[in-house]
Amino acid sequence: MNDFVIEAQGLTKRYGQGIAVNGISFNVSRGEIFGLLGPNGAGKTTTILMMLGLTEITAGNVRVLGHDPVREPLQVKRQVGYLPDTVGFYDHMMAADNLRYTAALIGFPQSEREARIAKALDRVGLVDVAEQRVGTYSRGMRQRLGLAEILMKDARVAILDEPTSGLDPHATSELLEMIRGLKRDGVAVLLSSHLLERVQSVCDRVALFQSGNIALVGTVPELARQVLGGGYNVEVDADGEGLAEKFSEMSGVKAVDQSGPSRYRLLAERDVRPQAAAVVVNAGGSLRRLSVEEPSLDAIYNRYFQMHGGQHAAA
Amino acid sequence: MPRREGSPWRGMNVVFFRELFDHLTSARMLVLELLVVIFGAAVVYFAAEQIRNTTAEDPFLFLRLFAPPGQSLLSFVVVLSILVPLMAIGLGFDSINGEYSRRTLSRILAQPIYRDALLFGKFLAALSTLSICLVTLWLLVIGFGLIRLGIPPSGEEIGRLLVFLIVTIAYAGVWLALAMLLSITVRSTATAALIALGIWLFLALLWPSLSQMLGEVISPSDIRFTALNLPTPATLAWQEGLARLSPSTLYAEALVAMLNPDAQNMTTLLAQFQGRIATPLPFDQSVMQAWPQIVSLIAGMIVLYVIGYVAFQRQEVRA
Numbered sequence: 001m002n003d004f005v006i007e008a009q010g011l012t013k014r015y016g017q018g019i020a021v022n023g024i025s026f027n028v029s030r031g032e033i034f035g036l037l038g039p040n041g042a043g044k045t046t047t048i049l050m051m052l053g054l055t056e057i058t059a060g061n062v063r064v065l066g067h068d069p070v071r072e073p074l075q076v077k078r079q080v081g082y083l084p085d086t087v088g089f090y091d092h093m094m095a096a097d098n099l100r101y102t103a104a105l106i107g108f109p110q111s112e113r114e115a116r117i118a119k120a121l122d123r124v125g126l127v128d129v130a131e132q133r134v135g136t137y138s139r140g141m142r143q144r145l146g147l148a149e150i151l152m153k154d155a156r157v158a159i160l161d162e163p164t165s166g167l168d169p170h171a172t173s174e175l176l177e178m179i180r181g182l183k184r185d186g187v188a189v190l191l192s193s194h195l196l197e198r199v200q201s202v203c204d205r206v207a208l209f210q211s212g213n214i215a216l217v218g219t220v221p222e223l224a225r226q227v228l229g230g231g232y233n234v235e236v237d238a239d240g241e242g243l244a245e246k247f248s249e250m251s252g253v254k255a256v257d258q259s260g261p262s263r264y265r266l267l268a269e270r271d272v273r274p275q276a277a278a279v280v281v282n283a284g285g286s287l288r289r290l291s292v293e294e295p296s297l298d299a300i301y302n303r304y305f306q307m308h309g310g311q312h313a314a315a
Numbered sequence: 316m317p318r319r320e321g322s323p324w325r326g327m328n329v330v331f332f333r334e335l336f337d338h339l340t341s342a343r344m345l346v347l348e349l350l351v352v353i354f355g356a357a358v359v360y361f362a363a364e365q366i367r368n369t370t371a372e373d374p375f376l377f378l379r380l381f382a383p384p385g386q387s388l389l390s391f392v393v394v395l396s397i398l399v400p401l402m403a404i405g406l407g408f409d410s411i412n413g414e415y416s417r418r419t420l421s422r423i424l425a426q427p428i429y430r431d432a433l434l435f436g437k438f439l440a441a442l443s444t445l446s447i448c449l450v451t452l453w454l455l456v457i458g459f460g461l462i463r464l465g466i467p468p469s470g471e472e473i474g475r476l477l478v479f480l481i482v483t484i485a486y487a488g489v490w491l492a493l494a495m496l497l498s499i500t501v502r503s504t505a506t507a508a509l510i511a512l513g514i515w516l517f518l519a520l521l522w523p524s525l526s527q528m529l530g531e532v533i534s535p536s537d538i539r540f541t542a543l544n545l546p547t548p549a550t551l552a553w554q555e556g557l558a559r560l561s562p563s564t565l566y567a568e569a570l571v572a573m574l575n576p577d578a579q580n581m582t583t584l585l586a587q588f589q590g591r592i593a594t595p596l597p598f599d600q601s602v603m604q605a606w607p608q609i610v611s612l613i614a615g616m617i618v619l620y621v622i623g624y625v626a627f628q629r630q631e632v633r634a
Contacts, residue, residue: 045633049631049632052421054425054631054633055631072320073429074325074427075427077425077426077427082425083422084422084425086418087422088417089419089422090417091417102422102426104329105326105330107325107427146422149422
């Protein structure tokens with residue numbers, strides 16, 4: 001018995017001649033936030049639809065919580081919450097009524113529904129506007145209502161398609177915080193996004209999509225090591241004798257770049273600030289500034305497709 | 316491996332009651348009902364006035380309220396045969412693609428229900444809404460007749476009127492199934508409504524004369540029959556067969572059989588030829604006469620629904 005809640009193997013979707021998803025495989029573990037990242041049209045949404053049985057699978061198979069979404073859709077949908085890209089509600093109904101309808105469809109007993117709805121609305125901060133029509137809601141509020149639906153459902157897996165697209169920075173942060181909250185509850189979250197930078201912060205692991213293929217899977221530092229050969233940029237501002245040489249002897253440091261008389265830039269596989277500080281102090285130098293720039297997904301992504309873009313287009 | 320688990324009806328009653336509530340409280344339904352009530356009231360009022368002025372003995376006085384003889388254009392049944400498709404199309408044209416455009420469909424289908432439940436719940440809710448309206452109208456007209464004419468309908472008349480009501484609901488079901496089929500296959504609600512109205516105009520207005528012409532083309536009239544001023548049987552068969560492709564024709568034929576027991580049809584013509592006096596058909600014979608039409612209407616409704624169902628099952632739900 002493994003701990004994977006989603007297992008996809010050779011998942012493929014063809015539309016006529018075109019191929020939208022080309023034999024991708026990945027696993028999502030319990031309580032993990034897994035990001036499907038990539039540009040629009042890379043096959044992220046199609047992958048999600050196949051996991052929910054909302055579109056037919058051309059080849060390969062996928063298991064969600066051990067169930068086949070095509071043959072056992074009810075088992076899957078009972079435990080999976082889905083927030084579609086720009087989620088819609090019945091605008092003429094109140095927010096709470098929209099949730100009541102879903103609760104009835106899920107089949108919760110009448111006695112449980114109100115408590116579940118109230119609790120879910122409270123967690124996404126919509127209690128005060130629960131009796132308003134959804135038509136009056138802003139984009140961010142709709143997304144939060146969509147999350148409330150997943151919370152109400154007590155889903156074990158949450159699938160969020162572009163949850164932050166079209167939101168302002170503040171609403172995005174709020175939503176990402178709620179997604180972290182889902183993880184704290186032990187919910188496995190699978191989210192897709194084309195906004196690498198914003199989403200990087202919440203994802204435990206990511207899969208980078210490129211025209212129907214998964215180019216890379218792993219944690220962000222792993223990918224950084226693979227693609228950028230490090231990815232951590234440590235900036236040191238210090239005086240001292242022969243610091244450049246000593247820095248380059250440290251383990252984990254790939255290259256040292258001296259940009260000024262007392263300015264060094266270390267390209268490292270990991271965060272080497274403590275070791276760098278020790279080196280400066282041991283050399284009797286004075287340390288004035290020490291900062292680190294974590295590897296960014298944007299950099300990884302751009303670098304990767306500079307290197308492999310041509311090959312993938314051909315494949 | 317199990318083929319499919321769970322009941323396809325799970326959640327259907329939830330969908331049904333919500334849709335029914337939506338329909339009954341919607342402004343659209345109110346407008347459609349007002350339309351029918353106003354038209355119906357005017358037409359029935361004139362029919363009643365006409366009946367009050369006639370003194371001739373008539374065993375089917377009550378039926379004349381619905382279908383006054385000789386007045387084909389301004390009768391209650393004609394108003395119904397025009398407005399019922401409009402109501403059905405009005406209720407069904409956006410049932411599925413409306414969910415797409417509101418972007419609610421994938422969220423609803425991500426709940427543990429089958430698509431069957433959603434589609435059938437919607438269909439039943441719309442059909443129930445139409446039935447409620449039609450039954451109400453039917454009762455209103457009968458009540459009006461009781462007050463205005465001052466005579467109760469006979470048992471046979473009630474039977475005929477009940478069959479008329481069922482046929483009308485089946486007729487509404489055909490148009491509803493067509494509208495829902497379009498709402499599944501056409502992504503834009505406005506386009507679906509336009510296509511549905513186009514089909515309705517074509518089948519109700521153009522097709523009767525077009526089928527006459529086509530029948531003549533496929534099997535030209537024989538001069539021996541035309542000389543006697545009689546229709547050529549082969550041509551007539553083609554013309555009738557083609558005309559019956561339109562639900563409006565089927566509905567009209569079933570109504571003539573049920574509401575005009577003494578109508579000039581082939582049997583009465585035969586009776587005249589044989590020198591017998593044409594008498595009104597008894598109730599069971601009228602039903603026999605309308606039976607193929609009734610069955611065809613119900614079959615048409617089921618076939619259209621099933622086509623829509625198959626299309627919906629295999630559809631990709633993006634958004």
